[in-house]
Amino acid sequence: MSKDDFIVTPWHVEGKIDYDKLIKRFGTEKISNELLQRIEKIAGESHFMLRRGIFFSHRDMKRILDDYEKGNDFFLYTGRGPSGHTHIGHLVPWVFAKWLQDKFKTKMYFQLTDDEKFFSKPNLTLDETKKYAYENALDFIALGFKPENTKIIIDTENIQTLYPIAARVAKKINFSNTKAVFGFSNDTNIGMIFYTSLQSAPCFIENKPVLIPLGVDQDPHFRITRDVAPKIGKPKPALIHNIMIPALQGPGGKMSASEENTTIYTTDDADTVKKKINKYAFSGGQPDVEEHRKKGGNPDIDVSYQYLRIFFEPDDNKLKQIYDDYKSGKMLTGELKLILIEKINEFLKNHQEKREKARDQVKKFLFENS
Amino acid sequence: MSKDDFIVTPWHVEGKIDYDKLIKRFGTEKISNELLQRIEKIAGESHFMLRRGIFFSHRDMKRILDDYEKGNDFFLYTGRGPSGHTHIGHLVPWVFAKWLQDKFKTKMYFQLTDDEKFFSKPNLTLDETKKYAYENALDFIALGFKPENTKIIIDTENIQTLYPIAARVAKKINFSNTKAVFGFSNDTNIGMIFYTSLQSAPCFIENKPVLIPLGVDQDPHFRITRDVAPKIGKPKPALIHNIMIPALQGPGGKMSASEENTTIYTTDDADTVKKKINKYAFSGGQPDVEEHRKKGGNPDIDVSYQYLRIFFEPDDNKLKQIYDDYKSGKMLTGELKLILIEKINEFLKNHQEKREKARDQVKKFLFENS
Numbered sequence: 001m002s003k004d005d006f007i008v009t010p011w012h013v014e015g016k017i018d019y020d021k022l023i024k025r026f027g028t029e030k031i032s033n034e035l036l037q038r039i040e041k042i043a044g045e046s047h048f049m050l051r052r053g054i055f056f057s058h059r060d061m062k063r064i065l066d067d068y069e070k071g072n073d074f075f076l077y078t079g080r081g082p083s084g085h086t087h088i089g090h091l092v093p094w095v096f097a098k099w100l101q102d103k104f105k106t107k108m109y110f111q112l113t114d115d116e117k118f119f120s121k122p123n124l125t126l127d128e129t130k131k132y133a134y135e136n137a138l139d140f141i142a143l144g145f146k147p148e149n150t151k152i153i154i155d156t157e158n159i160q161t162l163y164p165i166a167a168r169v170a171k172k173i174n175f176s177n178t179k180a181v182f183g184f185s186n187d188t189n190i191g192m193i194f195y196t197s198l199q200s201a202p203c204f205i206e207n208k209p210v211l212i213p214l215g216v217d218q219d220p221h222f223r224i225t226r227d228v229a230p231k232i233g234k235p236k237p238a239l240i241h242n243i244m245i246p247a248l249q250g251p252g253g254k255m256s257a258s259e260e261n262t263t264i265y266t267t268d269d270a271d272t273v274k275k276k277i278n279k280y281a282f283s284g285g286q287p288d289v290e291e292h293r294k295k296g297g298n299p300d301i302d303v304s305y306q307y308l309r310i311f312f313e314p315d316d317n318k319l320k321q322i323y324d325d326y327k328s329g330k331m332l333t334g335e336l337k338l339i340l341i342e343k344i345n346e347f348l349k350n351h352q353e354k355r356e357k358a359r360d361q362v363k364k365f366l367f368e369n370s
Numbered sequence: 371m372s373k374d375d376f377i378v379t380p381w382h383v384e385g386k387i388d389y390d391k392l393i394k395r396f397g398t399e400k401i402s403n404e405l406l407q408r409i410e411k412i413a414g415e416s417h418f419m420l421r422r423g424i425f426f427s428h429r430d431m432k433r434i435l436d437d438y439e440k441g442n443d444f445f446l447y448t449g450r451g452p453s454g455h456t457h458i459g460h461l462v463p464w465v466f467a468k469w470l471q472d473k474f475k476t477k478m479y480f481q482l483t484d485d486e487k488f489f490s491k492p493n494l495t496l497d498e499t500k501k502y503a504y505e506n507a508l509d510f511i512a513l514g515f516k517p518e519n520t521k522i523i524i525d526t527e528n529i530q531t532l533y534p535i536a537a538r539v540a541k542k543i544n545f546s547n548t549k550a551v552f553g554f555s556n557d558t559n560i561g562m563i564f565y566t567s568l569q570s571a572p573c574f575i576e577n578k579p580v581l582i583p584l585g586v587d588q589d590p591h592f593r594i595t596r597d598v599a600p601k602i603g604k605p606k607p608a609l610i611h612n613i614m615i616p617a618l619q620g621p622g623g624k625m626s627a628s629e630e631n632t633t634i635y636t637t638d639d640a641d642t643v644k645k646k647i648n649k650y651a652f653s654g655g656q657p658d659v660e661e662h663r664k665k666g667g668n669p670d671i672d673v674s675y676q677y678l679r680i681f682f683e684p685d686d687n688k689l690k691q692i693y694d695d696y697k698s699g700k701m702l703t704g705e706l707k708l709i710l711i712e713k714i715n716e717f718l719k720n721h722q723e724k725r726e727k728a729r730d731q732v733k734k735f736l737f738e739n740s
């Protein structure tokens with residue numbers, strides 16, 4: 001792989017991603033200003049993740065809005081591969097999905113793919129991925145979802161419902177398709193090969209079109225689903241993609257739940273957050289204070305600034321002030337990190353309380369096989 | 371494929387099978403006289419299908435008997451791919467399994483692979499294969515199994531139980547393995563590729579060794595299972611194989627539930643049986659009566675004789691008499707066919723009564739997901 005190249009698949013992200021190139025490579029559509037305004041108009045307000053290009057790309061979002069304006073409902077679906085505890089990057093599509101659910105008054109399905117992570121991680125047992133599935137569910141519930149319109153699917157618990165749908169999808173996908181889309185080889189295990197049909201299954205769980213807010217690395221699964229959908233007489237799923245959330249160490253990868261120090265977990269305590277940000281968060285600042293005051297920092301590559309932009313500072317004015325101050329050299333890296341640490345810890349204090357309360361609620365959210 | 375060659379896979383049987391060659395090709399063991407006598411001694415009697423080499427090959431049958439004699443129990447497992455109504459060839463391993471169950475006092479699992487037949491037959495829907503699964507279950511129950519020690523598994527109904535076991539198996543099998551064993555290609559659908567792990571799953575449903583009586587064409591699935599078993603800390607399944615039951619048209623294939631006129635269905639009425647045998651059953655006789663009286667017939671290639679040998683005439687003396695009379699020319703092909711027709715219709719009259727009664731019993735046999 002050359003220095004400028006990058007890889008984006010559901011199981012491997014590497015290199016500095018050029019999102020315009022990725023849109024071309026994946027064949028998705030960039031979210032235009034026109035589409036932004038249209039969403040804003042229907043929703044009654046904008047969302048900072050849309051304004052800031054955190055959600056940057058889509059498939060068939062216009063069709064979803066056309067149908068919606070004609071009075072035809074859709075449902076939402078997103079998910080998580082439970083390979084470890086939830087980190088703050090995972091929350092991005094979930095928070096946005098909650099906003100979509102509130103604005104469009106839709107039903108929501110959340111899939112926890114314990115089987116996928118068992119297949120893809122050599123050292124994880126199925127008992128472990130299932131345990132993480134229940135842990136991750138707490139983070140999802142803590143964001144304010146309601147059991148009346150939100151159902152959590154756990155693959156091994158809901159396989160009775162998923163498998164007959166997945167089988168109809170799987171019959172239309174051959175090994176070549178999975179090689180082309182995921183880069184599978186003859187060494188890939190047959191659980192992994194079959195798995196994409198299970199990630200497709202929730203798209204067809206209701207007799208309505210689906211909109212999927214998700215990290216762009218998951219797009220390949222639904223490229224396959226979209227090819228299969230008309231062959232089984234179903235509407236193609238629509239997608240809206242967020243960028244990859246950078247690891248603490250900086251761009252050139254995504255946060256990984258299985259690498260402790262690249263990530264802030266939702267279960268980290270205040271002191272751990274402080275230490276991780278101070279020690280690991282990649283800085284766009286200059287080597288010393290004098291030089292920083294003179295030349296200023298680079299917020300575009302600074303991970304602390306990026307976390308504020310992506311998740312922790314929804315106020316555009318405050319964010320702009322931080323940007324300007326850091327860029328001019330007025331704000332030092334330590335000061336920027338302090339802002340982020342306080343924001344994260346404020347968020348996590350509240351989140352962790354709700355997360356514990358969710359333990360009593362989780363049963364009400366679990367999808368029941370009929 | 372050369373004239374003398376043959377193909378045996380779970381989905382395709384072609385050519386005249388040389389069973390000694392097949393034993394070498396698959397790496398199984400021929401059932402020796404010593405093993406026959408040992409089974410007879412433990413069971414208290416012999417079974418004509420063993421004596422006549424209908425069951426001709428095995429894997430680890432000796433280990434099963436060693437353990438059994440030490441007081442360590444095993445369980446039985448066999449199955450059926452429900453692509454159509456049951457034909458008389460399907461009954462061979464089931465009848466033998468019933469005998470094993472009675473003699474060894476074991477539990478029995480019977481798997482109906484509605485998903486497999488959906489994946490492998492382009493024109494069948496999942497609803498159709500599931501419908502046939504319930505129909506086939508009636509034939510199985512009609513053979514005299516008891517719900518106390520016999521459970522019927524239907525893949526799409528019991529996937530909740532099967533999938534977590536299958537997933538542990540699937541993680542240890544890669545695409546190369548399935549290419550080598552089944553001859554899969556890049557065009558094979560991913561349902562088919564994954565499926566073998568679901569046929570493995572019942573092997574590990576109890577914490578005991580399993581013995582599987584089955585058509586030798588199904589051996590490839592369990593060759594994979596036997597490779598995987600030690601990797602997941604389980605005993606290798608033991609197998610005992612029956613020969614392929616010839617189509618009415620003669621050797622060079624097996625009976626196929628999806629080709630109407632190659633087969634006697636358990637649901638055929640007496641008149642249909644008579645017509646099919648008279649019209650289609652391949653004859654080892656001579657072109658005309660004079661020549662037949664002079665030269666005699668060849669029972670070894672005569673399908674009517676073979677059906678008597680394989681299933682419908684358990685009495686060795688009576689069978690020998692038919693063999694000798696046909697070979698000498700004393701018995702004409704029409705007379706031989708008449709014996710078979712009467713035997714089949716006598717069997718089916720009784721079977722069809724029990725089959726209808728089974729409709730009320732089937733619920734008691736169905737495996738319940740915990």
